Each structure stands twice: as C-alpha cells, then as structure tokens.
Amino acid sequence: MYLHIAVPRPLEDTFIYKCPPEMEGQISVGKRVIAPFGRQMVTGYIINTSKELPTHLKPEIKQGQIKPISSILDATPLIDKTMLDLCKWASEYYLFPLGMVLKTALSGIPEEKELRPPKKSYNILDLFKDKTPFADKPRDTVAAPPILTPHQEGVLSTIRESLKKGDFSVHLLHGITGSGKTEIYMHSIDYVTKSGKSSIVLVPEIAITPQLITRFFARFKERVAVLHSGLTHNERIWEWLKIMEGKVDVIIGVRAAVFAPVKNLGLVVIDEEHEHSFKQEDGFRYNARDLAIMRAKLSRASVILGSATPSLESFYNTTTKKYVYLSLPERINRRPLPPVRIVDMRKKEGFSIFTDELLEALKQRLNNGEQSLLFLNRRGFSPFLLCLDCGYSPECPNCSVSLTYHKSDNSLHCHYCDYRITPPDTCSKCSGHKFRAFGAGTQRVEEELKKIIPGIRVVRMDRDTTTKRHSHHQIFKSMENKEADVLIGTQMVTKGLDLPEITLVGVLFADSSLHLPDFRSAERTFQFITQVAGRSGRGDKVGEVIVQTFNPDHYSIRYASMHDFEGFYKEESSFRKTLGYPPYKRLVRILIKGNNKELVESSAERFKAALDEKRREGTDILGPVPAPLIRIRGKFRWHIIMKANDSRTLNRIIKNSLKAFNASSKHKHGLIEIDVDPLNLL
Ligand SMILES: [Zn+2]
Ligand SMILES: [Zn+2]
Ligand SMILES: [Zn+2]
Numbered sequence: 001m002y003l004h005i006a007v008p009r010p011l012e013d014t015f016i017y018k019c020p021p022e023m024e025g026q027i028s029v030g031k032r033v034i035a036p037f038g039r040q041m042v043t044g045y046i047i048n049t050s051k052e053l054p055t056h057l058k059p060e061i062k063q064g065q066i067k068p069i070s071s072i073l074d075a076t077p078l079i080d081k082t083m084l085d086l087c088k089w090a091s092e093y094y095l096f097p098l099g100m101v102l103k104t105a106l107s108g109i110p111e112e113k114e115l116r117p118p119k120k121s122y123n124i125l126d127l128f129k130d131k132t133p134f135a136d137k138p139r140d141t142v143a144a145p146p147i148l149t150p151h152q153e154g155v156l157s158t159i160r161e162s163l164k165k166g167d168f169s170v171h172l173l174h175g176i177t178g179s180g181k182t183e184i185y186m187h188s189i190d191y192v193t194k195s196g197k198s199s200i201v202l203v204p205e206i207a208i209t210p211q212l213i214t215r216f217f218a219r220f221k222e223r224v225a226v227l228h229s230g231l232t233h234n235e236r237i238w239e240w241l242k243i244m245e246g247k248v249d250v251i252i253g254v255r256a257a258v259f260a261p262v263k264n265l266g267l268v269v270i271d272e273e274h275e276h277s278f279k280q281e282d283g284f285r286y287n288a289r290d291l292a293i294m295r296a297k298l299s300r301a302s303v304i305l306g307s308a309t310p311s312l313e314s315f316y317n318t319t320t321k322k323y324v325y326l327s328l329p330e331r332i333n334r335r336p337l338p339p340v341r342i343v344d345m346r347k348k349e350g351f352s353i354f355t356d357e358l359l360e361a362l363k364q365r366l367n368n369g370e371q372s373l374l375f376l377n378r379r380g381f382s383p384f385l386l387c388l389d390c391g392y393s394p395e396c397p398n399c400s401v402s403l404t405y406h407k408s409d410n411s412l413h414c415h416y417c418d419y420r421i422t423p424p425d426t427c428s429k430c431s432g433h434k435f436r437a438f439g440a441g442t443q444r445v446e447e448e449l450k451k452i453i454p455g456i457r458v459v460r461m462d463r464d465t466t467t468k469r470h471s472h473h474q475i476f477k478s479m480e481n482k483e484a485d486v487l488i489g490t491q492m493v494t495k496g497l498d499l500p501e502i503t504l505v506g507v508l509f510a511d512s513s514l515h516l517p518d519f520r521s522a523e524r525t526f527q528f529i530t531q532v533a534g535r536s537g538r539g540d541k542v543g544e545v546i547v548q549t550f551n552p553d554h555y556s557i558r559y560a561s562m563h564d565f566e567g568f569y570k571e572e573s574s575f576r577k578t579l580g581y582p583p584y585k586r587l588v589r590i591l592i593k594g595n596n597k598e599l600v601e602s603s604a605e606r607f608k609a610a611l612d613e614k615r616r617e618g619t620d621i622l623g624p625v626p627a628p629l630i631r632i633r634g635k636f637r638w639h640i641i642m643k644a645n646d647s648r649t650l651n652r653i654i655k656n657s658l659k660a661f662n663a664s665s666k667h668k669h670g671l672i673e674i675d676v677d678p679l680n681l682l
Contacts (some may be wrong), residue, residue, distance in 0.1 A: 001027065001070060002053055005044035006099035007037055014047050014098065016054065016066040030077030030084055031577065034112070035069040043111050044069075045079065045102045063284040073114055076262065078106060078244075079338060079515060082298050089294055093647070094656060096284050097673045104284045108227075108236045113568065117241055118234035145183065145219070152180055155326045159188050161326070162302045163195070170303040172273075172318050174310050175328030176563065177534020178335060178498075181306045182212055184328075185269045186219050189250055194224070197266025197301075202288055202589050204495060206230060208253055210476065211498050212271065213252060220250045227253030227260060230469065247374055247593065255280060255288040258295060265299040272495060273305035273314055274527055276679045280555060285675045293621040307535060308565075309527040312576065315569055315580045316583035338505070338536040338543035340561035344552045353440050353448050358546050362449075365486055366456065367503045370541065372504040373497075374488045375532040377512055379462040380404035381444045382437035389432030394424065400631040405437050406448070406464070417633045442488050443491040445508065455606065461489035463668065494531040500539025505532055508556055509551040517628045518681050519581045522556040526568050529560035580620070582677070586647040588654060589678040590640040594671050597636045603671055604638040606664075610657040619644045619653060628682045641679075645678070 017029055017035055028048060035044050053066070079087070079102065087105055091098040109115055148156065155173065162169040164389045175181040189199045204210060206228040216224055225239045225248040242248045244261045251260045255278055270278070270289050278288040289305070305314055305323070318325035331337065334445040343355045354362075365372045383404035384393045394403050396414035403412035403421070411420050426433060440448075442462045449458060461475045472492075478484045479499055487493060487502075513525045529547060537543020549557055559568035577584045590611075592604040604624035611621055623640040630637055646652045654674060661672070 001049050002066070003046055003056075004048035004050070005031070005033060005069070006047050006097075006102055007035075007042050007044045008097075008103035009037070010097055010100065012097055015044070015064055016065045016274060017282075018066050019049075020068050023069070023072055026072050026075075028077055030079035030081070032073040032078060032106075033069045034071045034073060035337070036067050041070065044488055045072065045099065046077075046455045047084070047098070060558070073112075073388065076111065076316075078115065081264070081297070083259070085298050086291070086295050088618040089298075090284075090286055090291060093651065094284065094286055094676050095651065095658070096286075101284055104256070104286075107256060108233075109240065110237075114543075115237065115241070118237055120234065122235050122238040145187065148183065149180065149185075149330070151328050151330055152184060152310055155184055155328060156187050158326060159184070159302070159304065159326065160191055163188065165491070166266075166300060168300050168302070169295045170296070170305065170317070170323040171326050172310055172314050173304050173306040173326045173328070174315070174565070176305065176331065176337065177308045177531065178331040178337075178538050179308075179328035180332045181271070181328065185271070185304065185306065186216070188267055188302075189220070189269070192266035193220075193249050195266065197264045198246075198251065198262045199267040199269065200257060200262060200292070201250065201269040201271065202257055202266065202278065202292060203252065203254060203271045204277045204445055205492075206252075210473065210600060211612065216250065216252055219672065223261075224246050224250045224252060227251065227257040229254065229256075243387060258288040258292045265296065265301045267302050267304070268296045269304045269306065269308050274307045274309055274311040275495075279679045281680060285673070286679075287677060290333070290677070297478045309530045312523060312569065313583045314571060318575065335537065336542065338533060338545050340533055340545040340547060340563070342552045342557065342561050343546060343548045345548055345550045346552075353445055353508060354452065355546075357547055358548060359452065361504050361544065361546055362456075362506070363453065366453065368503075369482075370503045371479060371482070371484070371499065371501045372486045372506065373493060373499075373502050373532070373535050374449075374486060374506045374508060375490075375493055376440070376442060376445060376488075376508040377490055377528065377530070378439075378441040378509070379415075379443070379464055379490055380441035381407040381447075382441055383439040384437075385412065385435045386438050387427040387430065387432050388434040388436055390427060390430035392427055392429040394421075394428075398634040401630055404441065407437075407443055408464075416629070431513045440509075442490060443480070445488050447486070456486060458486045458488060459484040461487060461492050463490070463492075466492070477633070491528060493535070494528055497535050498538055499535070501541075502535055503537055503539075503541050503543045505536040505543070505545045507532060507545070507547040507549075510547045511551045511554070514551060514554060514556065516682070519576070519579065520679070522554070522572055522575075525554075526556040526560050526572075529557065530563065530565070533560065533563070574666045576661065585620075585643045585645060586650055587678055588642045588647075588650045588679060589675040590642065590654070591637060591639045591673040591675060592639065592671060593635045593673065595635060600671075602640055602664070604640065607657065607672065608640055608660050610660045611642070611653060613658045613660070616649060616653065619649060640679070646680045651676075 001024050003017045003019050004014045005017050030044050033044050041450045087101045091101045116203050143335050147222045192199050225242050293303050317323040343357050385405050386393050396419050399416045408415050412423050413420050446458050446460050459475050459478050466472050479487050514521055533545040536545050555571050594600045608624050620643040625639050627637040627639045
C-alpha cells in the first residue's frame, strides 16, 4: 500500500510513502504519521492511499527509492473528510501548500505526539466565571431568554426556515448597535442544538467581547467550548477533545476556531463580520469569515454574518441575492440612537486635543455622575518626535516608520517590530537639542484630560495597558463599578462594549484613519465612528456623540453621524465601481520581501514578467512598486496588485507564474507571499 502524505513544508506536492505491512490495518485518511523527509523526520498527514504507485511517478522513481513511514500518530483521524476538503479548497484558493494549511488547522495540538487528555481536568466555565466582568450581575446571568421584539421575531423566523431546510444558506444580519443581535444568535443556536447539530461562533477577539461570552455561558452552560489564543496548552487540548468527542455543541472562538473539530455542523455565526482580525496577516493568509462560509457550504449548514456596519463585500452579496438580507433597524426598548454632533477642528486656533464643546459635555457628565468614552486610534503619547531645528523625526532602523513616543517609560517605540530606545538628546541630523512631541496618542489624551479637569478618574485601554492576561477585565470592572469617569481607548473600545452608564462618546481625530493609502480607508472610518458611537446611551439615559474632525464634509463622517449605512454604501460602492475595487473586482496582492534590497527589486521585476506572460484579457497588473511600508523588521517590501472580475482567473495566472518563477529562480523560499483578497495594502 502507498500513502500520499502532505508535509508541512513550503512545497506544493504531496509525497508518496510505503506503508509497512504491519501498519496497514491502522491506516486511514486524516491520520498523522511520522515519516523521514530529507534528513529529518516530519509529521505528515495522510491525504490518500493507493495500491499501485501513481502512474506519473513510475518512470522516475524505482520501487526501492520509496521510503516507508516510521509510525502512525493517531488512533482516530484528527481530520475528517469535510475538514480535509476544506483544507484542500483553502490550499487551492489561497495558493498555500496543503501540508501547511493542515498544520494551521491543527495548531495548538502537540505536533509529534498522540492527542491525549491532560491529567488535570479543566472547566472552562470556571475559568471565565471570576475573570469575566458582569458575570456576577443579574442582568447577564439571567438564563431565560428575554421577550423578543417584533423585528427579532421576523428575523428569527427567516433563519429558522433556512435551518429547517438543512441546506447551505448565508444570512447577513444587519442590526444597528444595541438592536439585540446576540439574542438572534442564541435563539438560532438553540434551534440547531435541539435538532442534534453543533454551532460555531466566531468573534474578533475574546478578551474584548467578555459580555458576549458571559451570556453564552449563562444560556448554554457546559455545552459551550471556547477556543482562543489566551488558553494554556492543556486548556486548549481539553477543549479540543470535548469538541471532538461531541460533548459540547456550541463552540466560541477567534479566527482559528473555524477549524474546530466539530462533527455535525448546523450553523456558523460570525459576529462583527466586517472586522479585519478575521484575516490572518502572515503565513497562511486566510480569512476565517470566508473559510467559515465555505465550511458551511461543504457541511450544508447555515451562516449568520452579524454586523452594525457590514463590509461592502457582504452587503453587495445581498444585493445580488447570494446572501439573505436581514435587518434589525431599532434598538431594544426603542431606545434612540444617540445624536451625533460634528465639531469642525479647522475653525479652532492652535493645536488642542479637546474642543470646548467636548470639554463642556465631559464636565456635564461628571456633574451628573454619568460616564464617558473617548476614542482615538493611536496609542502611545505622541506619534512622533520632531527636531525643531531641521525637521528630522527619529525612525525605526528596521522599519520605514516613525517611532512613537511613550512618556510613561520615556521611550521611543516601534509599533511594527517592538524596537525601543531612549529618546535622543541630540538630533542625529543637525546636532540640535530641541525635540518636540507632535500629535497625540491615548497616553497624552489621558495626561491632558487630568490636567484640564483635576480629580477626574480615567482608565485607559490600549495594547500598552492590556499586556497582562486579565487587564481587560480590570478595566471593564472599574468602569462597571463606577470607579472611573472616563474610559480612553483605541479600537478595542469600539467593539461589543455594553456599559449602560456611558452617555457620552467623544471621537478624537476622526480623520486619522482617513488618509491612509488604502482604498478601504473611508469604510474603516465609517465603521470606527458608527461602532464607537453605538457605545453611547445603551442604558435608560439618552446618549450623545461628539466627533472632532478636520474633514467634517467627508462622506464617511457625514453618513456615520447620521447613522446612515445605506447612504454610505451607495456612495462608497459607486467609488469602488468606478475605480475597479472590491466588491466589483477581485484583488490579489503579491508581496515580495527579503533582506537584500536588490534581490527584492529584481525578483519583483521578474515575477511581473512571469505574470505578463500568463496574463489574460480583463486582468490588471499594477506594479511592481515599493509597498507603502517599504521596510518592516529589516525586510524590504515590494508589491504587485492584481485585479480581475473573478478570482479563478487570477488564481490560474498566479499559479502558473509561480511555477515559472520558481523554476528559474535560485532564491525562492519566503521571497514571494501571495495575499488573496487582501485587507491590508500597506
Ligand atoms: Zn535636527
Ligand atoms: Zn508603543
Ligand atoms: Zn520597527
């Protein structure tokens, strides 16, 4: 018997091994084996078996040259047929080697050992109980579902219809902030569970969506498993085994949970489907949302994509009837959406973080004993230092970006590679001594606010204050216990946060995401503002939002201030159509990177030549040009952007070009990265 084995190496092909006769009885597709590979032993995955040697190999390889595997790792396959089909599809679609895709699917599982339960048992429920805020609050532990609104009832009956059919279907649940999307998820899951099937719920980040998790635990108790990167090795295995053995039927997790070993999948929920964190940005660059939809298709399951600000791609798919459109246009209890006031920063003199309007509103909240949330998408004290004599600004030696100034530990910090130095006394360009910190990040906002309103109690949530395991929890808790008046944060505070005492949301520098060299910058800005505005007035008191901007007339800011998604979609999609961007065209980004500048440049040119040879009518090839971030972690970066009407055409051209390029190239490994449906063009 011959085994077709995929190995986790950057090689496209599967490899043929002999099966020692005494092992033949234990062979099945989806099991892992240990096999010799070159001079090493690797863990490979059985993809197929055959009695004969595949015909295309016969002339080149003699019997004796085919090596036997040395052992079989698993008693039962870790990869079932659907998962294998999904991984094969992903390998083709994302142009990434199958063995590496399978390795990603099984990440967190010990690679060279059999999967065995850890000695100690874990109760994930306990794990979350004391560390999740609100868990001890009656409003979140009520397990009985609340009475649904007529809108919710309507949406649910459509979803139940689909679930009853037991066929593949995708629903886009467009529900404004505070409209009760989670309740829809839970009712749908309940329905699926009762029919004996399982559900997967994908969320952008576990740590910042504790309230959602708490509600799921309250409703489904020990039927829930959680998969996320914060679990310890043993906790993870414990959860994995529970899922494999069918002891749980509701799996909540981040991106990688799309590979959860669920047997009888009935429903996939993707909460905040527009979030970019579903996309893996290195190595196997998959989008968990899109992969989840494919998995549902292979399992004939249903999908619910939920968002208050759907991605243009998903909304477009409802206009072509590929997805079913469902809407929750009202907040629970008919609470109004908070009015948004735009404050024009161009009319203000000098540089100040807070306008009078915002300060006035903050003081008012303070007097009323209510809470405020301030959002800006930049951490640190200030985004750069500037020499006042010559205009030089210290840059990271490894990356082509300015170093962010952190006042708390007096350091200059690179947010791409973690490089850190003490700020220089002397300018390296002109030997001047006058440096000034320009612009503002969350640290500076905190400091200034405390200066202007003495005694105000401020908590800050950004990557710098949340490095410890339970720091999110403590920050939430202090807001919830009203030990703080103001929460200042980066995009972490825009998602899922449900604090009823927040009645004021202030957006500082609303335009900071607007000027990035990325065609999605308007969409991102619209999403940030709409999402963070949605944190205001979720309790019984009416909320308010103040947006400070230098671009008050920009359509993304105007539509966000009117809570008008359809208006934004219309304007943005006509812009995308004119310029030929998604959802009207498919994109692939080819990133060429390496330590040697000349090699990167010449390889980019050669790859472009290969593409030109294979290109077809209706395909655009832009570049090669240096990427906007021309250097990260010491690596030079060039890119080529390709556009076409369908992804299949692009896939074929690139696949053939890769072959031609690799055949004629000495240096190839790690040089070329293919990013299909890229979200990041920097
Ligand atoms: Zn200088
Ligand atoms: Zn930093
Ligand atoms: Zn750096």
